[in-house]
Amino acid sequence: MDELKSEIIKFQKERDWKKFHTPENLAKSISIEAAELLEHFQWGKDYSINEVADELADVLNYCILMADALDLDIKEIVLNKMKKNAVKYPVDKARGNAAKYTEL
Ligand SMILES: [Mg+2]
Structure with a gap:
């Protein structure tokens, strides 16, 4: 992950694009690219x-x-969210079940 992040930041620095990469612009870009994926x-x-x-x-x-941009550690935030998801979706209730946690 660190090597990948370094390559992405290098690409950004070489083009002086960090000034465009505000959290707001990046959130919009994530949504736009997700829509392109969905297309x-x-x-x-x-x-x-x-x-x-x-x-x-x-x-x-x-x-x-x-x-x-938000100085967040990807591994840390993903693992932290997985812990929260594990509480919301306990294996005994969620296994093989696509229902939202509020419906389990
Ligand atoms: Mg695209």
Whole structure:
């Protein structure tokens, strides 16, 4: 993860783009790229795995930039959220069940 983040930050620095990467702009960019990812599934099950991979990479790229902009440790926040999710979705109630935690 550190190597990936370093590459993304290097790319950003070389282009002097940090000034554009405010949390607000990055949140918008994550949403826009997520919509581009979703677009590949809009009309059915036929999609290009390479195009989907590119859009997924765009989402992840902006997520990493967002964490950097907010000085958040990605591993720490993901593991922390997984702990919260584990409480909301206990295995004995959630296993094989797609219901929202409020419906378990
Ligand atoms: Mg894109």
